Amino acid sequence: xxxxxxxFLLSSALVGGGVLIGYxxxxxxxxxxxxxxxxxxxxxxxxxxxxxxxxxxxxxxxPHSEMGQGVHTSLSMMAADELDADWERxxxxxxxxxxxxxxxxxxxxxxxxxGAPSFLAPLISVSAVKIAELANLQTTGGSSSVRFTGExxxxxxxxxxxxxxxxxxxxxxxxxxxxCTTALSFVHHNATGRSLSYGELAAEAAMLEPTNEPVxxxxxxxxxxxxxxxxxxxxxxxNGTAPYGIDAxxxxxxxxxIRFAPVFGTKLISVDAGDVLSRRGIKRIVQLEDSVAVVAxxxxxxxxALKSVxxxxxxxxxxxxxxxxxxxxxxxxxAVDDSDEDREIGDTQAAFDSAADVIEANYRVPYLAHAxxxxxxxxxxxxxxxxxxxxxxxxxxxxxxxxxxxxxIDAENATFHHSYVGGGxxxxxxxNWNVIDHAALIxxxxxxxxxxxxxxxxxxxxxxxxxAVASNFKAAFDSSGLVRGWHNRFTGPVQTPGAAHIPYAIDxxxxxxxxxxxxxxxxxxxxxxxxxxxxxxxxxxxEIAHRAGKNPYQxxxxxxxxxxxxxxxxxxxxxxxxxxxxxxxGHALGIAVQESxxxxxxxxxxVSMDANMRPVVHKVTCAxxxxxxxxxxxxxxxxxxxxxxxxxxxxxGEITIEGGRVAQNNFPDYEMVRMATSPExxxxxxESDNTLGGFGEPATPPIAAAVTNAIYILTGQRVRELxxxxxxxxxxxxxxx
Amino acid sequence: xxxxxxxxEDKTLDIEPDMPLLWALRDELGMTGTKFGxxxxxxxxxxxxxxxxxxxxxxxxxxxxxxxxxxxIEGLATAAVGSNPxxxxxxxxQQAWIDHQVPQCGYCQSGMxxxxxxxxxxxxNPSDAEIDSSITNVCRCGTYPRVRRAIRSLATA
Ligand code: FES
Ligand code: FES
Numbered sequence: 051x052x053x054x055x056x057x058f059l060l061s062s063a064l065v066g067g068g069v070l071i072g073y074x075x076x077x078x079x080x081x082x083x084x085x086x087x088x089x090x091x092x093x094x095x096x097x098x099x100x101x102x103x104x105x106x107x108x109x110x111x112x113p114h115s116e117m118g119q120g121v122h123t124s125l126s127m128m129a130a131d132e133l134d135a136d137w138e139r140x141x142x143x144x145x146x147x148x149x150x151x152x153x154x155x156x157x158x159x160x161x162x163x164x165g166a167p168s169f170l171a172p173l174i175s176v177s178a179v180k181i182a183e184l185a186n187l188q189t190t191g192g193s194s195s196v197r198f199t200g201e202x203x204x205x206x207x208x209x210x211x212x213x214x215x216x217x218x219x220x221x222x223x224x225x226x227x228x229x230c231t232t233a234l235s236f237v238h239h240n241a242t243g244r245s246l247s248y249g250e251l252a253a254e255a256a257m258l259e260p261t262n263e264p265v266x267x268x269x270x271x272x273x274x275x276x277x278x279x280x281x282x283x284x285x286x287x288x289n290g291t292a293p294y295g296i297d298a299x300x301x302x303x304x305x306x307x308i309r310f311a312p313v314f315g316t317k318l319i320s321v322d323a324g325d326v327l328s329r330r331g332i333k334r335i336v337q338l339e340d341s342v343a344v345v346a347x348x349x350x351x352x353x354x355a356l357k358s359v360x361x362x363x364x365x366x367x368x369x370x371x372x373x374x375x376x377x378x379x380x381x382x383x384x385a386v387d388d389s390d391e392d393r394e395i396g397d398t399q400a401a402f403d404s405a406a407d408v409i410e411a412n413y414r415v416p417y418l419a420h421a422x423x424x425x426x427x428x429x430x431x432x433x434x435x436x437x438x439x440x441x442x443x444x445x446x447x448x449x450x451x452x453x454x455x456x457x458x459i460d461a462e463n464a465t466f467h468h469s470y471v472g473g474g475x476x477x478x479x480x481x482n483w484n485v486i487d488h489a490a491l492i493x494x495x496x497x498x499x500x501x502x503x504x505x506x507x508x509x510x511x512x513x514x515x516x517x518a519v520a521s522n523f524k525a526a527f528d529s530s531g532l533v534r535g536w537h538n539r540f541t542g543p544v545q546t547p548g549a550a551h552i553p554y555a556i557d558x559x560x561x562x563x564x565x566x567x568x569x570x571x572x573x574x575x576x577x578x579x580x581x582x583x584x585x586x587x588x589x590x591x592x593e594i595a596h597r598a599g600k601n602p603y604q605x606x607x608x609x610x611x612x613x614x615x616x617x618x619x620x621x622x623x624x625x626x627x628x629x630x631x632x633x634x635x636g637h638a639l640g641i642a643v644q645e646s647x648x649x650x651x652x653x654x655x656x657v658s659m660d661a662n663m664r665p666v667v668h669k670v671t672c673a674x675x676x677x678x679x680x681x682x683x684x685x686x687x688x689x690x691x692x693x694x695x696x697x698x699x700x701x702x703g704e705i706t707i708e709g710g711r712v713a714q715n716n717f718p719d720y721e722m723v724r725m726a727t728s729p730e731x732x733x734x735x736x737e738s739d740n741t742l743g744g745f746g747e748p749a750t751p752p753i754a755a756a757v758t759n760a761i762y763i764l765t766g767q768r769v770r771e772l773x774x775x776x777x778x779x780x781x782x783x784x785x786x787x
Numbered sequence: 788x789x790x791x792x793x794x795x796e797d798k799t800l801d802i803e804p805d806m807p808l809l810w811a812l813r814d815e816l817g818m819t820g821t822k823f824g825x826x827x828x829x830x831x832x833x834x835x836x837x838x839x840x841x842x843x844x845x846x847x848x849x850x851x852x853x854x855x856x857x858x859x860i861e862g863l864a865t866a867a868v869g870s871n872p873x874x875x876x877x878x879x880x881q882q883a884w885i886d887h888q889v890p891q892c893g894y895c896q897s898g899m900x901x902x903x904x905x906x907x908x909x910x911x912n913p914s915d916a917e918i919d920s921s922i923t924n925v926c927r928c929g930t931y932p933r934v935r936r937a938i939r940s941l942a943t944a
Contacts, residue, residue, distance in 0.1 A: 118892030118928050283890075284884070284893075286893075287884075288885060289864070290819075290821070290861045296819075296823065348814045350810035422894075422927055423928075425823065473928060506826060690930075692929075693929070716827055718829050722925050722927065725922045728929070
């Protein structure tokens with residue numbers, strides 16, 4: 051009966067989402083039918099995602115991947131709180147990836163209702179898309195799972211289940227439902243002192259139809275949400291038992307090591323495998339359109355043998371592209387200024403025509419790799435028209451249907467085996483298909499499981515990168531020294547609309563995007579466009595402040611009168627960081643603020659220059675207005691993580707292009723913040739009446755400018771190109787703050 | 788033939804002498820708690836103990852550990868018996884990792900815990916500078932502040 055139960059879970063999961071948008075056509079019958087089909091074992095599914103057993107254990111099924119963002123726990127907290135469940139008796143399960151429903155209308159409706167993240171756009175325009183894919187896409191928007199699934203599915207599922215349990219208890223006692231209360235997985239009728247456990251009511255409740263519009267709790271009614279609750283995924287992550295995709299080891303498995311066309315977009319021409327096939331454990335050489343793989347009985351043997359395989363790839367002209375030529379291309383594009391509007395306010399031309407003073411600055415940032423700790427990998431077993439799939443992904447259902455179509459089987463005949471994800475950051479989102487496609491194509495040649503694993507070198511060199519961006523700024527000041535015009539031209543594409551917009555009250559703004567297309571594949575990278583754009587805008591506003599002779603903190607506040615959330619986080623961070631008070635000799639504070647993914651974040655970096663004139667980041671003080679933090683400790687760890695991720699990019703991160711391909715090989719040339727370079731981080735989470743903001747991404751954008759703004763105070767040098775490691779700060783010279 | 792002990796058990800493997808211990812553990816012995824991150828000793832994800840000392844297994848050929856004692860994350864608690872009387876299934880380091888909610892994606896944490904366990908065994912009260920110089924593992928999720936907090940809690944305990 052296992053299969054039936056699993057089918058039910060997903061169907062009800064999707065119904066949970068469907069209820070919200072009024073998609074009810076298939077909901078009730080499936081719900082009841084599924085309970086009937088599951089042989090009575092003291093278990094009842096009361097509403098979507100929630101199973102209650104006779105012994106009063108509640109199991110919550112979470113339709114999202116756990117990548118370390120604590121989403122299994124946070125989402126379960128949301129359902130459990132609305133259910134009034136006893137958290138001590140709540141189990142958390144990963145909902146299986148089964149695309150029971152295929153309904154393009156539902157996808158469109160869902161996305162429309164909730165505001166689709168931009169990476170969904172390609173899917174929404176595809177008519178025959180599977181709803182299952184959407185459920186996963188939600189999973190993976192990093193900062194969106196709690197905001198979307200949590201707010202719109204988990205809480206509704208919990209509240210609707212509670213409602214049914216109360217109805218059942220009221221009917222048994224023949225009292226009005228309104229007289230019943232719930233707490234810790236019991237329904238009580240206080241007037242008569244009677245109680246029933248959820249477990250005693252569940253089977254009956256499961257026969258009823260859940261309401262479309264259960265009453266949700268208000269914040270002051272929360273019992274579980276808002277508490278720092280230990281994550282359920284952590285125990286398995288301290289003793290080596292937590293399974294990741296790369297740990298799959300189905301019986302009889304082979305291993306593939308793969309070499310890709312080094313220049314993106316070129317094809318394999320020929321292969322000379324020498325004596326490789328005669329070596330121990332080597333099974334086959336598989337040639338694919340853009341790559342060659344060695345398949346062996348051990349990954350190490352495959353990887354070693356691959357070194358002896360010669361492969362010739364096409365040359366289509368991009369082998370002449372370099373980082374320098376890309377920046378030249380960007381500069382040319384900016385000079386022509388054949389731009390598309392991003393935002394136009396007032397009359398910027400007039401502001402510049404009548405300006406008493408104009409400043410101009412050019413900024414740029416390089417490509418960046420995701421470099422999740424778990425190298426990209428995927429295991430596929432195709433046999434007798436059925437497939438099993440193991441991979442760490444931000445999109446289980448999308449991957450499943452993608453692989454099924456490559457294998458030429460129905461997605462129904464593919465089983466996805468969930469695991470923890472060893473870092474995503476956008477790399478494991480849908481549409482970043484390399485590795486997944488390759489693993490499927492390789493496995494198609496065998497009837498035993500084949501695990502394809504990228505080396506770290508290939509993981510860095512065959513990524514979909516954060517785009518390199520160049521940006522040209524001008525500011526116009528009037529004769530009284532007030533800033534009257536903001537001009538920004540930057541290279542696209544725009545992945546996150548609005549990331550280049552500024553909150554500052556400058557009357558005339560012209561923000562436009564020019565073409566920045568290259569042959570380098572790009573994708574979302576933690577916080578997407580915000581990471582580049584915030585470095586640009588928060589640096590240039592700092593330049594403006596200094597030029598105006600103003601304190602950069604006060605200057606920002608003065609221009610943010612319409613943005614109380616920005617002011618509040620700035621003031622909180624400044625207070626906590628000791629802004630304006632005495633700092634240790636040779637230290638300076640740099641500030642930046644940005645709104646992204648529904649949260650507003652201010653960061654203040656305390657920086658000094660060491661004896662070699664290299665910057666040392668001592669401390670980062672962060673204040674975030676996120677509306678509400680479902681699990682504050684998880685939120686804090688996500689913020690710490692986001693800051694360090696952004697700091698790595700600011701200090702060290704660069705993927706450079708030489709000969710059309712990525713020049714970096716492994717961690718030594720793609721350096722990261724480590725213990726020794728990791729600052730103290732002080733996080734202040736501010737709640738507000740605003741809807742829930744994200745945590746996974748919004749802390750990444752401000753850090754680069756916070757650090758470089760401090761460096762300016764310390765050295766008088768304005769860092770306009772990242773990473774900071776490439777700058778020579780020469781001899782100390784103190785600029786006026 | 789390669790002969791060595793893993794978590795107290797004798798292992799004999801018919802593998803090439805230059806096969807790195809990492810792959811012997813993962814692919815030959817099916818012990819996946821030890822992780823592959825870079826393969827060139829640059830990240831620490833593959834850290835195990837050889838005779839109690841942290842070693843990066845991705846660059847340690849099995850020929851170099853003939854007859855020696857390997858401890859992996861799976862065997863850490865058994866090897867360090869008595870380190871955490873309240874829960875023998877976990878070492879004090881592992882317990883601190885839970886108490887301080889250190890792991891995020893968790894992928895680096897086997898190696899991180901092995902490296903820290905080795906440090907604390909040799910130097911129970913490391914200074915910040917000693918922590919910085921001996922714990923050089925990469926954590927892409929940026930759990931460093933919590934790693935430091937967890938180490939501090941153990942050092943002052
Ligand atoms: S995998 Fe061994 S140090 Fe990175
Ligand atoms: S917890 Fe994810 S890499 Fe360290």
